[in-house]
Amino acid sequence: MSTTRESLARRQDALLEGLLQSGTVAGFDPQRTQMVRRALARKRCRESLASWPGLADRLPDPEGRFLEWARQHPRQRGAGPLEDGFAFCHWLARQGHPLALEIVARHRLLRGRLKSLPPWAVPVRRLWIRLFGP
Amino acid sequence: MRPLGLGISWRPELALSIERFPRLGFVELMVEHFPSHQPLPQAVLNLLQRGTIAIPHGLSLSLGGAEPPSPSRLREMASLAQRVAAPLVSEHLAFVRSPNWDSGHLMPLERSPAGLQVVLENLQRAQEALPVPLYLENISTLLEWPDPTWDEPEFLSRVVQASGCGILLDLSNLWANCLNHGGDPDRFLSRIPLERIGYVHVGGGLEHDGVYHDTHDAPIPDEVLQLLEELASRVDLPGVLLERDGNYPCEDEFLEEMNRIESALRHGQQRRSS
Numbered sequence A: 001m002s003t004t005r006e007s008l009a010r011r012q013d014a015l016l017e018g019l020l021q022s023g024t025v026a027g028f029d030p031q032r033t034q035m036v037r038r039a040l041a042r043k044r045c046r047e048s049l050a051s052w053p054g055l056a057d058r059l060p061d062p063e064g065r066f067l068e069w070a071r072q073h074p075r076q077r078g079a080g081p082l083e084d085g086f087a088f089c090h091w092l093a094r095q096g097h098p099l100a101l102e103i104v105a106r107h108r109l110l111r112g113r114l115k116s117l118p119p120w121a122v123p124v125r126r127l128w129i130r131l132f133g134p
Numbered sequence B: 001m002r003p004l005g006l007g008i009s010w011r012p013e014l015a016l017s018i019e020r021f022p023r024l025g026f027v028e029l030m031v032e033h034f035p036s037h038q039p040l041p042q043a044v045l046n047l048l049q050r051g052t053i054a055i056p057h058g059l060s061l062s063l064g065g066a067e068p069p070s071p072s073r074l075r076e077m078a079s080l081a082q083r084v085a086a087p088l089v090s091e092h093l094a095f096v097r098s099p100n101w102d103s104g105h106l107m108p109l110e111r112s113p114a115g116l117q118v119v120l121e122n123l124q125r126a127q128e129a130l131p132v133p134l135y136l137e138n139i140s141t142l143l144e145w146p147d148p149t150w151d152e153p154e155f156l157s158r159v160v161q162a163s164g165c166g167i168l169l170d171l172s173n174l175w176a177n178c179l180n181h182g183g184d185p186d187r188f189l190s191r192i193p194l195e196r197i198g199y200v201h202v203g204g205g206l207e208h209d210g211v212y213h214d215t216h217d218a219p220i221p222d223e224v225l226q227l228l229e230e231l232a233s234r235v236d237l238p239g240v241l242l243e244r245d246g247n248y249p250c251e252d253e254f255l256e257e258m259n260r261i262e263s264a265l266r267h268g269q270q271r272r273s274s
Helices: A003-022 A030-051 A062-072 A081-094 A098-106 A121-132 B012-020 B042-049 B071-083 B113-129 B152-163 B171-181 B185-190 B222-234 B251-273
Strands: A107-110 A113-116 B005-009 B024-030 B053-057 B089-092 B095-097 B102-107 B134-137 B166-170 B197-203 B206-208 B211-213 B239-243
Touching: A003 A030, A003 B102, A003 B113, A030 A062, A030 A081, A030 B102, A030 B211, A062 A081, A081 A098, A081 A107, A098 A107, A098 A121, B005 B053, B005 B251, B012 B042, B012 B251, B024 B042, B024 B239, B042 B053, B053 B071, B071 B089, B071 B113, B113 B134, B113 B152, B134 B152, B134 B197, B152 B166, B152 B185, B166 B171, B171 B185, B171 B197, B171 B211, B171 B222, B185 B222, B197 B222, B222 B251, B239 B251
Parallel strands: B005 B024, B005 B239, B024 B053, B053 B089, B089 B134, B134 B166, B166 B197, B197 B239
Antiparallel strands: A107 A113, B095 B102, B206 B211
16 A cells, blocks of 8 residues: 555544544544534434334334444444344343344344344254353 | 436335336436345336436445455446446545444545545546446535645546546535535536536435534425526536435425426526527
């Protein structure tokens, strides 16, 4: 990578780190930074919940729960709403949420594609998650 | 290139209204929503059969990112362009990922010599990988990099002149940036090469915390339609597309939005010919 690209990479990384984690970016308007930070978090929440239909309907305060999870789990590089929603379901399943438990017991996410587990494997996996966690 | 006419960003929620709309010229297909390993939805195939033009529109190439655009993402865009026999493709003049982070949304570019150099190199790679011309869309943003070398119209002009790319001019984004950062939309139009415009986006948003967010989930603001009329009075626009990504309208509201666009275009064209 050229030095121009390397230094630009550092600046772009610092901007995204500030917007997705620390909340401040040197040289940027602090109020606007906070606005964008909230907007990005809400967008992530909206898209992730939309990727798993039914989940939000059966969860009290789905946005609040998602944002609580998201604060400790910044989006991984390459992860989209499907991956984020699935990781959120793992977190919910560990807390005993029944629909989230069903979601993680029935599905596997491999390289961005959702696979269903064969029906015979689902009860085994459900029991496994109950006993040992996802 | 034949004119595109009146278009809409294709969404499953609007599929029926879109298919029933009689004067549809083109649709935009989000590249990320139509992966090459899945068949195209029947509703999209119906439109293609009718002769509706389809334009792949990317969100995640990160053309202004410090790392070069990913070959697999470029292949996905090229493959969709071939599958729908698209005359062109479009992407945003933005970045979405950095070495350690993925923003999940379009981020503004540093309008500096370094930012320009990197985006031009990236565009060259993208153009080599794509079978049809690439058009670049101006984004709306609340954030500005400190101490920009050029303002937005100047940077956009430099990028398209040096790269040979076309412009997908988003009038709602242009208007939102002028509102949020200060600036005159009419003057913006005077400072970019209007002959490079392949088509135009219009959409609606909402005002919140004293700033305008271009959320694509509300009717188009009157000011944006006035800007469309102004633009149509200056240049013959090949296509205009409505963006609606949420709070989906019923068919009557959808038709009303399309009528408002057509009427603004008509008024602009009349001003030009008189």
